Amino acid sequence: MDLTVLLVKGIIILVIFGITLLIATYSTYAERKVAAFLQDRLGPNRAGPWGLLQPIADAGKMFFKEDFIPSQASKWLFILGPCLAMLTALMSSAVIPFGDSIRFDNYSIPVQGIEINIGVLYIFGVVSLGVYGIMVGGWASNNKFSLLGAIRAASQNISYEIALGLSMIAILMMTGSLSVRAIVDQQASFFEWNIFTQPLGFVIFLTCAFAECNRTPFDLPECETELVGGYHTEYSSMKLGFYLFAEYINMFVSSAFVSALYFGGFHYPFMNEVGSALERSMGAITGHNIATAIGFVVFFGKIFFFIFFFMWVRWTLPRFRYDQLMNLGWKTLIPLSILNVVITGAGLLYNFKYATWAIVIVMVLMVIVSGARAPKREAIPQQV
Amino acid sequence: MTEFLSFFKTLTPTGYLFLFLTVLTLFSAIGVVTARNPIYSVLALIATFFCLSGHYVLLNAQFLAAVNIIVYAGAIMVLFLFTIMFLNLRKEDEESKTNLTKMASVVVGGLLMIMLITIFRAKSAQVPTVSATSFSAKTGLVENLGQLLYSDYILPFELASVLFLVAMVGAVMLGKREAGDRHF
Known part of the structure; x- marks a missing residue:
């Protein structure tokens, strides 16, 4: 590999790293603003214009707080916990293709940390490691509430990983490759986006992504009403900051992953027309680079939509009860995703990509029928 | 040195x-x-x-x-x-650390080590050296592995899946609560 190529690759990796951190930082601000909007408040508006410096103020506060380690805690594991959480959160964005490719001279470099032919498995592996940060930290705190939070996190992640993996398998069957770039490239035309070919898989995947990120309605590991603060009860200062920050990074990465798997990644309608028009008017190299930049921006638009969706759900839905969580995971999502895989396979035998709509239609019909057959409840007038 | x-x-x-x-x-x-x-x-x-x-x-x-x-x-x-x-x-769980268990574990471990060393030293188990002509860097990649699993090794592969199914059914049977069981 050439030195220039290596340099550009290094810059791309650094930029992705920086963007990940920046987006995670401003997600905390966006979360407060969205929460404020949904609750009819103003939200942070004191630090800087429109409160834009709020995340920096928060970070400053976190750094200057007392860094407390409980005396009975296992000290090294207590420190290792947040480090692991942060590490696994940052690792997974390496294989996501953020854009097409940058061209200069004779080189063509994909806008992606690293292209490996098992990208999907890599992300899946890193995500499955994410629970260690929580488990190690929760156990090392030597606190019953932390331990319960850690154990909840472990059982929840393991339960939802299965459905997550099975819904991903349907995508892999459609593409025939484990590389994320190949999956994105396969969705080049608008109606071949996996959201249209795999509607049920998308719903399952999104639900499981919520569970894997420990976001509401699945934030039982840090359920305040039952567990004080959950796994980070004993944490303070920047260690707590790392846990909270890792959650936002996970949110960004899963948004990016959902957009890459189901919403065509950096593709947008009429992309080829725009690309060829740009190349005609500005020359092959500049035009191609500008087209890549547009794709990059479109991809981030999709990511921001999903980050907003995560926040929207958090401030709209109440938390599940624990048995509801387990029932949903094991008795609903796993059988549905297995059915999804089977129907997808049957459809692919006859070269029909939209077979899983059959499940969706049947489910909608069942809901309508059961709704119609349910006894009508008479409105009881209030007794005075 | x-x-x-x-x-x-x-x-x-x-x-x-x-x-x-x-x-x-x-x-x-x-x-x-x-x-x-x-x-x-x-x-x-x-x-x-x-x-x-x-x-x-x-x-x-x-x-x-x-x-x-x-x-x-x-x-x-x-x-x-x-x-x-x-x-x-x-x-510390001291009960399981009597002298007898220590002796037994040393004997078992030593036997296992001797067995492994003899296996690795056997002529038939020597790792062949790489020849540049027949070496393919793509042997371990997913596509080749899949081809191999579903052609040459299809029987062991399917048998392993049956084994997993049996294990799963067994786990469900163990975890199942009968009508009169204690509810805990």
Whole structure:
């Protein structure tokens, strides 16, 4: 590999790293603003214009707080916990293709940390490691509430990983490759986006992504009403900051992953027309680079939509009860995703990509029928 | 000493990586058996699995590396940690450490070591050297692995899946609550 190529690759990796951190930082601000909007408040508006410096103020506060380690805690594991959480959160964005490719001279470099032919498995592996940060930290705190939070996190992640993996398998069957770039490239035309070919898989995947990120309605590991603060009860200062920050990074990465798997990644309608028009008017190299930049921006638009969706759900839905969580995971999502895989396979035998709509239609019909057959409840007038 | 140094000079970067990973693997594997706290033991075992995955990557078997991490480090070890956290084995369990058990474990371990050494020294088990003509860098990649699994090794593969099914059914049977069982 050439030195220039290596340099550009290094810059791309650094930029992705920086963007990940920046987006995670401003997600905390966006979360407060969205929460404020949904609750009819103003939200942070004191630090800087429109409160834009709020995340920096928060970070400053976190750094200057007392860094407390409980005396009975296992000290090294207590420190290792947040480090692991942060590490696994940052690792997974390496294989996501953020854009097409940058061209200069004779080189063509994909806008992606690293292209490996098992990208999907890599992300899946890193995500499955994410629970260690929580488990190690929760156990090392030597606190019953932390331990319960850690154990909840472990059982929840393991339960939802299965459905997550099975819904991903349907995508892999459609593409025939484990590389994320190949999956994105396969969705080049608008109606071949996996959201249209795999509607049920998308719903399952999104639900499981919520569970894997420990976001509401699945934030039982840090359920305040039952567990004080959950796994980070004993944490303070920047260690707590790392846990909270890792959650936002996970949110960004899963948004990016959902957009890459189901919403065509950096593709947008009429992309080829725009690309060829740009190349005609500005020359092959500049035009191609500008087209890549547009794709990059479109991809981030999709990511921001999903980050907003995560926040929207958090401030709209109440938390599940624990048995509801387990029932949903094991008795609903796993059988549905297995059915999804089977129907997808049957459809692919006859070269029909939209077979899983059959499940969706049947489910909608069942809901309508059961709704119609349910006894009508008479409105009881209030007794005075 | 000079031989040793010249050996190090002949190594490629891959060779250095291999040595580094091997040392790391051995140390974390020793950590598994010497750690007094079972939680540290499990964490060392996870580190061992990571090092093994590193070895798979060095052998250009990326699929195996990823699956090793997903299945062992990501799922089985989480369950191990989960169970040990529930058991709360903080205090030393002295009952299981009588002289008899120590002797028995030394004998069993020694026999296993002798067996392994004889196996590795046998002529038929020698690892063949690489020949540049027949070497294909793509042997360990997913596509080739899939082709091989679904053509030459289809019977063992399917038998393994039946085994998993049996294990799953067995687990469900064990976990099932009968009508008169205690509810806990």
